Amino acid sequence: xxxxxxxxxxxxxxxxxxxxxxxxxxxxxxxxxxxxxxxxxxxxxxxxxxxxxxxxxxxxxxxxxxxxxxxxxxxxxxxxxxxxxxxxxxxxxxxxxxxxxxxxxxxxxxxxxxxxxxxxxxxxxxxxxxxxxxxxxxxxxxxxxxxxxxxxxxxxxxxxxxxxxxxxxxxxxxxxxxxxxxxxxxxxxxxxxxxxxxxxxxxxxxxxxxxxxxxxxxxxxxxxxxxxxxxxxxxxxxxxxxxxxxxxxxxxxxxxxxxxxxxxxxxxxxxxxxxxxxxxxxxxxxxxxxxxxxxxxxxxx
Amino acid sequence: xxxxxxxxxxxxxxxxxxxxxxxxxxxxxxxxxxxxxxxxxxxxxxxxxxxxxxxxxxxxxxxxxxxxxxxxxxxxxxxxxxxxxxxxxxxxxxxxxxxxxxxxxxxxxxxxxxxxxxxxxxxxxxxxxxxxxxxxxxxxxxxxxxxxxxxxxxxxxxxxxxxxxxxxxxxxxxxxxxxxxxxxxxxxxxxxxxxxxxxxxxxxxxxxxxxxxxxxxxxxxxxxxxxxxxxxxxxxxxxxxxxxxxxxxxxxxxxxxxxxxxxxxxxxxxxxxxxxxxxxxxxxxxxxxxxxxxxxxxxxxxxxxxxxxxxxxxxxxxxxxxxxxxxxxxxxxxxxxxxxx
Numbered sequence: 051x052x053x054x055x056x057x058x059x060x061x062x063x064x065x066x067x068x069x070x071x072x073x074x075x076x077x078x079x080x081x082x083x084x085x086x087x088x089x090x091x092x093x094x095x096x097x098x099x100x101x102x103x104x105x106x107x108x109x110x111x112x113x114x115x116x117x118x119x120x121x122x123x124x125x126x127x128x129x130x131x132x133x134x135x136x137x138x139x140x141x142x143x144x145x146x147x148x149x150x151x152x153x154x155x156x157x158x159x160x161x162x163x164x165x166x167x168x169x170x171x172x173x174x175x176x177x178x179x180x181x182x183x184x185x186x187x188x189x190x191x192x193x194x195x196x197x198x199x200x201x202x203x204x205x206x207x208x209x210x211x212x213x214x215x216x217x218x219x220x221x222x223x224x225x226x227x228x229x230x231x232x233x234x235x236x237x238x239x240x241x242x243x244x245x246x247x248x249x250x251x252x253x254x255x256x257x258x259x260x261x262x263x264x265x266x267x268x269x270x271x272x273x274x275x276x277x278x279x280x281x282x283x284x285x286x287x288x289x290x291x292x293x294x295x296x297x298x299x300x301x302x303x304x305x306x307x308x309x310x311x312x313x314x315x316x317x318x319x320x321x322x323x324x325x326x327x328x329x330x331x332x333x334x335x336x337x338x339x340x341x342x343x344x345x346x347x348x349x350x351x
Numbered sequence: 352x353x354x355x356x357x358x359x360x361x362x363x364x365x366x367x368x369x370x371x372x373x374x375x376x377x378x379x380x381x382x383x384x385x386x387x388x389x390x391x392x393x394x395x396x397x398x399x400x401x402x403x404x405x406x407x408x409x410x411x412x413x414x415x416x417x418x419x420x421x422x423x424x425x426x427x428x429x430x431x432x433x434x435x436x437x438x439x440x441x442x443x444x445x446x447x448x449x450x451x452x453x454x455x456x457x458x459x460x461x462x463x464x465x466x467x468x469x470x471x472x473x474x475x476x477x478x479x480x481x482x483x484x485x486x487x488x489x490x491x492x493x494x495x496x497x498x499x500x501x502x503x504x505x506x507x508x509x510x511x512x513x514x515x516x517x518x519x520x521x522x523x524x525x526x527x528x529x530x531x532x533x534x535x536x537x538x539x540x541x542x543x544x545x546x547x548x549x550x551x552x553x554x555x556x557x558x559x560x561x562x563x564x565x566x567x568x569x570x571x572x573x574x575x576x577x578x579x580x581x582x583x584x585x586x587x588x589x590x591x592x593x594x595x596x597x598x599x600x601x602x603x604x605x606x607x608x609x610x611x612x613x614x615x616x617x618x619x620x621x622x623x624x625x626x627x628x629x630x631x632x633x634x635x636x637x638x639x640x641x642x643x644x645x646x647x648x649x650x651x652x653x654x655x656x657x658x659x660x661x662x663x664x665x666x667x668x669x670x671x672x673x674x675x676x677x678x679x680x681x682x683x684x685x686x687x688x689x690x691x692x
Contacts, residue, residue, distance in 0.1 A: 058578070072489070076486070080502055089527060164400075168411060172411070175414060186650060188424060268512055284510055
């Protein structure tokens with residue numbers, strides 16, 4: 051996408067006014083995205099005095115303190131929710147990537163046995179969803195209510211991701227696998243030794259989509275997880291931050307040292323940051339692949 | 352790679368080759384299949400392809416269990432289902448549930464809310480990614496552009512809980528701006544609890560979360576526009592704005608039409624979590640959409656059959672809309688989400 055390295059000779063240089071207007075608009079957009087994140091991160095890292103002085107969110111840094119994080123990770127609701135979310139995300143992404151890669155490869159050779167009907171079954175899921183209530187009844191009749199599998203298996207295969215991956219596999223020249231087949235390699239060997247190493251970008255992108263999906267999953271947990279002790283992080287975020295249930299009251303605080311506790315707002319903002327950080331951490335590594343055109347065509351769907 | 356071929360291609364951007372659509376019907380692939388020597392026996396093909404078939408089993412098994420089985424479970428829409436009796440023993444009641452549903456004013460309120468949000472966002476959200484893409488494309492420094500892209504794509508990966516929490520912290524009743532106003536003797540903001548402002552609020556949230564991500568496809572289309580056209584126009588004396596109007600926008604037209612049609616086909620879906628999470632704050636009058644209707648009126652109170660009927664109606668109407676939208680796309684000479692074989 052970054053094809054123009056320099057202004058082409060025929061294009062007129064922008065006037066200072068145009069240049070200024072452009073900078074102002076782009077600056078405003080950057081501010082709109084980054085400012086809320088900045089304020090939240092800063093407040094979560096501020097000592098009690100700074101939060102009290104500000105009477106709310108902290109905009110100007112005045113000292114740093116990790117008290118809120120120490121408190122949240124000392125055990126209790128948030129620690130448990132982080133463990134649940136990390137576990138579900140890790141196991142779920144592994145299962146999703148494995149099944150998706152296998153099926154995408156299995157469906158990447160037109161003319162193979164049953165290729166069209168099987169592909170049709172995958173594509174049909176785009177057009178019609180089973181509906182919330184039949185899905186709930188199925189999960190409950192499988193005995194998966196309050197099981198972590200209910201957060202993984204129903205959403206494990208995403209047809210969109212499968213099709214993206216398949217399209218990429220199909221763009222690899224057939225000669226590559228044909229020559230390996232002549233040498234006697236089986237499909238498994240071709241996939242793991244030849245095709246996957248050539249598909250690191252698309253695998254990273256699809257993996258990111260799956261991982262972000264599991265990490266952010268909220269409504270499945272509302273439906274399928276009744277036991278508060280098994281809540282993933284997004285539900286905790288909703289309960290204690292969006293709905294503002296007082297987190298420092300009893301649920302995690304050791305009241306004997308109440309005076310040294312970080313203020314509620316810093317705790318809340320720290321939960322927001324904990325929900326944010328894995329996404330922020332994964333994203334830049336994968337982002338460069340977006341621009342390589344791996345998904346550009348597929349985003350259409 | 353896709354980028355590259357597109358860039359050197361003709362002036363009109365070719366529909367990107369990796370669209371999910373082309374799945375079953377990719378012409379080249381189809382021909383290749385038919386060109387295989389005929390008369391290969393089933394057994395020979397099985398011997399050749401059994402490994403491929405085996406590889407599709409886990410994914411298709413999951414789809415069979417978690418997608419197709421519950422799809423069949425929609426029969427309860429025609430029953431008076433109770434969990435104690437189960438699928439097999441619950442009595443069939445024909446179209447009763449559908450009758451009650453279609454005479455239920457709160458169902459129609461939810462439908463109206465859904466369609467209002469769709470139309471509002473078509474006008475006030477849809478053009479923004481196009482404008483933003485044109486703006487980003489005009490940034491000459493590759494490094495600055497990459498930085499801008501990184502930042503504007505990012506909110507797409509945040510969960511709705513997180514996005515709404517961030518909005519609350521900044522423009523909510525106890526948020527940063529409200530604090531500032533109160534300290535200076537004004538009242539706080541009530542945008543996030545005002546049913547009349549709800550349409551604006553949800554649209555602003557969608558813009559914040561997805562307008563940046565939405566630029567990806569337009570940036571790809573912009574990169575595919577033949578640069579010689581610009582050069583020739585500039586030589587003929589066309590200024591910046593005339594080039595935008597006569598070259599850039601026509602170049603984007605196929606993608607714009609496609610996305611517009613797709614969005615219309617998807618009119619009944621405005622997203623679920625965003626409304627579920629904010630329904631309590633503004634009340635159901637403004638925030639009830641079809642999906643939340645299914646949840647609150649039925650699942651939350653155990654009216655299984657009624658809810659399944661509502662879900663089924665939405666699914667069927669949605670299916671028809673997608674098929675019609677796709678047909679229109681073909682008529683207009685564009686590629687829809689799938690191609691005819």
